Amino acid sequence: MSDKKKIYKPKPISGYPEWLPQVRRVEQQWLDHIREVFESYGFCNIETPAVEALEVIAAKGEDVDKEIYVLERLQKEEGDKEARLALHFDQTVPLARYVGQHFNDLVFPFKRYQTQKVWRGERPQAGRFREFTQCDIDVINVDNLPLSLDAEMPKIIHEVLSGLDIPPFEIRISNRKILLGLLDYLEVRNKTEVTRIIDKIEKLSEDSIEQLLKEHGIDEADSSEILWLALCPDLDAVFPHNEMMQEGLEELQFVMDQLSHLPNVVADLSIVRGLDYYTGTVYETMFVDDPSYGSICSGGRYDDLASSYINKKLPGVGISIGFSRLFAKMHTQLDTGRISPADVLVILNSEDDRAAASEIADTLRKNGNAVELYHAPQKFSKQLSYAEKKGIPFVWMPPFGDTVEHKVKTMATGDQVEADYKDWKAADA
Amino acid sequence: MSDKKKIYKPKPISGYPEWLPQVRRVEQQWLDHIREVFESYGFCNIETPAVEALEVIAAKGEDVDKEIYVLERLQKEEGDKEARLALHFDQTVPLARYVGQHFNDLVFPFKRYQTQKVWRGERPQAGRFREFTQCDIDVINVDNLPLSLDAEMPKIIHEVLSGLDIPPFEIRISNRKILLGLLDYLEVRNKTEVTRIIDKIEKLSEDSIEQLLKEHGIDEADSSEILWLALCPDLDAVFPHNEMMQEGLEELQFVMDQLSHLPNVVADLSIVRGLDYYTGTVYETMFVDDPSYGSICSGGRYDDLASSYINKKLPGVGISIGFSRLFAKMHTQLDTGRISPADVLVILNSEDDRAAASEIADTLRKNGNAVELYHAPQKFSKQLSYAEKKGIPFVWMPPFGDTVEHKVKTMATGDQVEADYKDWKAADA
CATH class of the missing domain: 3.40.50.800 (Anticodon-binding domain)
Structure with missing residues (x-):
């Protein structure tokens, strides 16, 4: 042993948050509170491995815009044949795989919550996490799932967020069938692109949205009708041009009626979520005074959770708290100075x-x-x-x-x- | 969408345990209990990212017999330059890095517990986990740390394990100075190899140990003296040939005196731990009726936690519960049939x-x-x-x-x- 031992001075790794004990203490209290509320509604917990077979993650066959980390064994020998493993980038793919794999051992409706870290191998950049914690709840059933559960999700999230020391928030709800129905009626062909443009309405000006729609071949009349719908503050004012719109409006009305006692839960037809995955109700949650921070809690209804892994129709509804983003925004104000749990x-x-x-x-x-x-x-x-x-x-x-x-x-x-x-x-x- | 969608039937990945909700429920109760006991002794919690820079993990410069997983971004572009990241394979290296990095913001003695998953990129083989949870407690101080903390560790672990539904266990304690002192006295040169051989005493016969010692150049007289010491049931019977042995015996006696009220905590001079890292007290924990299962909870005293990362002398003492191994052994008996947390x-x-x-x-x-x-x-x-x-x-x-x-x-x-x-x-x- 020499005294002149080489010292490697450690630096934080960009995108990987880490807290001092007094902040971690508050983080644990937040996580305990979230767990308590989820369990008080009868959601059971599961935990899945941090990794999935790369085939599982790729099974959806969608355009993978998530950046994926794959694992390599440092001391891998030549000729070792094993499945390529990748860190999960969300908890929905693992849930789908879990339900597919353990289908016969689960009791449906399967109500589960899951709080784990996920990883996204993005290029390092300020303010973007590459490791973060999500808190998800989902209810999955076989063949069909009552709409009342679409109303239970935001109710639970409202209770969770109301118990945390965060600024005023607003849960915004829509139903994708309304906008998609209108796009059908207007005979818009590239619906995915159009919904992704409308999804940016919080961040862009109305003019920019119109410009983008125009670039995607939507004429001015259709464009104003789409924008009018997205910005319409009153469900009753929307004329249902077809059955799909009608269904979407009725579903949304049903959900809103059940949440009428919560003033900061509102209908907002501009909410569409970027993902084609969602088929009905969709949710986002914004800070009232800082909507540009983006959604801290999002989700929706899907018709088909696990058909990549099992030949069953498994509709579900779920919502996910972007815990790390939420906590990171608040953490400087949360340091109580209490490091030790000792009384x-x-x-x-x-x-x-x-x-x-x-x-x-x-x-x-x-x-x-x-x-x-x-x-x-x-x-x-x-x-x-x-x-x-x-x-x-x-x-x-x-x-x-x-x-x-x-x-x-x-x-x-x-x-x-x-x-x-x-x-x-x-x-x- | 075609009806003939390709289905990828998911399979369990070898070495990555996953439980049904009713088993996960018991796992959560175990983890809650462990947390409660750790906190009742004033240990604060920290969590570190799942990854460290590869340089950090390699900084110790020891022969790395841990298999390491490195991350690769699936969509990495040519020319992207960033630190290579690796999944942590234990919680000691991250602790050392954490203490080095946040030294000025911590209050010493730093008493922390940490319960996270760790990963080892071993070849898949039956019964070996590649992802598992460890529950660690450590106390770190600057320059020196009272020996009484060496006695507190097994006391805490005793309380933790006594509260879990597991078969009878025994915490075995020694002090490395005793065996190392004897090896000094006998002028044995390859001490590391010899301690690693003695470490196998639970698994091998006495003859095999003697044979191995012989192969490493230890003559018969020395070999019997080493074996006699390792198997000696009575501390008072050991003659201290030098100061190091004397110190080890006194330290071990001090620790055992403080634990005399716990019948299943015993001195056992064959306990040496394979790692050179430990410098004094060492612990292992066995099932009384199944010692061949190996240690479910191990640790010890070290002089120098973080000198790879900071120019400070930071002695500590710690112990780690191999949670996943412990839980996996028990889980089939623990299914209470209670899936839902709902009352x-x-x-x-x-x-x-x-x-x-x-x-x-x-x-x-x-x-x-x-x-x-x-x-x-x-x-x-x-x-x-x-x-x-x-x-x-x-x-x-x-x-x-x-x-x-x-x-x-x-x-x-x-x-x-x-x-x-x-x-x-x-x-x-």
Whole structure:
């Protein structure tokens, strides 16, 4: 071993967020809250491996605009034959594969939530994550799924987001059948491109949208009709030109009726989602004062989840919280300074007191407190300062010298009171 | 869309475990329990990205016997220059990098727990995981760290494992200074190889160990002295030939004295761990009736965590639960049949009753119950059978027809009683 050991000074990797313990603590509380709400509606949890066979990810055969990371074994030997593996880029493909693979072992409607990291191998660029956490809920059924579940999704998301410390938000809902019905009626051929243009309505001016539609061969009359629909604030004002539009309007009305008690859940016919995957209800969620931040929670109804993997009709509806984007926007305001989960730090007066201090700590723990025993018999002021730096709210002072009583100090106020460790609880203090 | 769509029938990927919801539910309970115990000792949580720069993983310069997965972007363009990224194969390297990178923002002693997946790109083979979860705790300090923390680690692990539904286990503790001191005294040169041979003592016969030692140039007299030490059941019987042995024996005695109240924590001088990384106390944990399963929880003391990344002396002590191996061994016995987290299923008598049923579900949820509202007004027997299949313990029956009272049915017994949804709690029922 030489003293001149080479030091590799680590740098953050672009796109891979990492938090200090006091921020991670808040992140855990957010994730706990989300889990609690999802479970309170009877959603079970699943977790799938971080990787899928590349064939699974490619099975959809869509234009893959997701950037995919494939794995290579560093020490791969020549001639090793194995499936190529890729990190999942969302939780929908793994869900579809999971349902296809375990179909006979699942009970339908299958209601599951899933909170995992996903990876996108994009070029590194500011503000884009390459690793991020998504919190998804989906309900899948065989053959058909009642529309009432389309209304349950935003209700759950409303409850989740209302419990987080975030700025005012708005859940916007539409039904793709309305716009697609109109495009049918107008005999527009390249519907996918047109819906993708309308999907940009939040970011672009009306003029730019018209220009883009024109470039895609939509004439002025059709273009204004499409734009009028997308921007129409009143469902009753929309004339259903065909059955598809009619169906979309009725479905959307049904969903909105069930959500009428939630003022920040609104119908918005410009919501179409870029993906052809969705066939009915679609959702987006915006910050009211910062819609340009984009949707923090999106999803919708699909007719056909897993037909790439199994010969069954499996309609579903789902919604996904872009957790990392949401948390990253807020995290600087969320640092409470509380690093340690400990409720109380037990002071160690001397090495001779260790057994007694350890017993106090154990008893306090049995009472339901999280307890740290200070690691060394250092000066009292140093131990206090440690509690302060770690944000531990109480300090337990066992007797020392001639004293016989135990005292507990509340760090926020400096107050000290006598207490009995046999029945003390931080929650009551 | 053609009806003859190609179906890719998904298969499990060797080494990547995945559970059905009812097993995942138990896995979550285990992970919750582990988190609760870790936090009750004041350990904070961190999470690091799944990837590190390849230089970071390679910085230790040790013989890398871990198989590493590197990432390749599927759509990488020519000329893209970026750091090569690799999936972490443990949580110790990321911890060292994290401490080096965030040193100025951390409060020491830094006590952290970390529960994440890690990946090893091994050749696929039966019983070997390539993705698995580890639960680590470590305490790191600057310059020095009291030995009492070496005793706290197995105490915590004892509490964790005692709370899980697993067969009897035994935590075995030694101190590497004892064996290394003896090897010094015997002037053995290839200590690393010899410790790795002793590390196999659980799996091989005494004869095989002697044979291996002989092959590594250890003569018969030395070989028996080494074996005698490794198998010696009594610390007091060991004669300290030098200071290092003396120190090791004293440290081990100190640790064992603090754990004397735990009968299944034992000193075992054959425990050395294969890694040169450890410098003092070392731990392994075996099933009493199946030691050949190998260690389910291991760790030890190290002098120097992060000197590859920062010019500081950072000693620490840590222990890691091989969660996936432990859980996978048990999982077939752990299926409780409870798929849904819902405490109660609310029956939907008819579409007209939906608003009322939904209000009942909401109120029950506000009372602290997890509640599923059945999705469609199907036959009562079908709704009951759904509750049974998902393992939902109670069924709420709102009034129907001429009845006015609400009833709740306990699925396990079939009992039905009148109840008021405004204050009903599953926990009390």
